[in-house]
Amino acid sequence: QYESIYFSCGHSRPRLIKHCHFARNDPNHQCFGAWSIKREWTNPHENCDIC
Numbered sequence: 001q002y003e004s005i006y007f008s009c010g011h012s013r014p015r016l017i018k019h020c021h022f023a024r025n026d027p028n029h030q031c032f033g034a035w036s037i038k039r040e041w042t043n044p045h046e047n048c049d050i051c
Contacts, residue, residue: 004040009047 002014017038023031 001036001038004037006040006042007046007048007051008044009051011048011050013048 001017004014006012019029020031023029
């Protein structure tokens with residue numbers, strides 16, 4: 001599961017909240033399933049790492 005963060009510069013970034021069942025059991029934490037965004041939030045006072 002991921003959360004999506006929206007920055008003041010207009011960019012957004014997914015951040016991993018927790019691994020899926022298969023990734024928890026895989027030594028490299030690889031998951032080949034669909035992404036699931038659990039929550040979205042805005043960070044209006046910060047630019048992303050790229051900007």
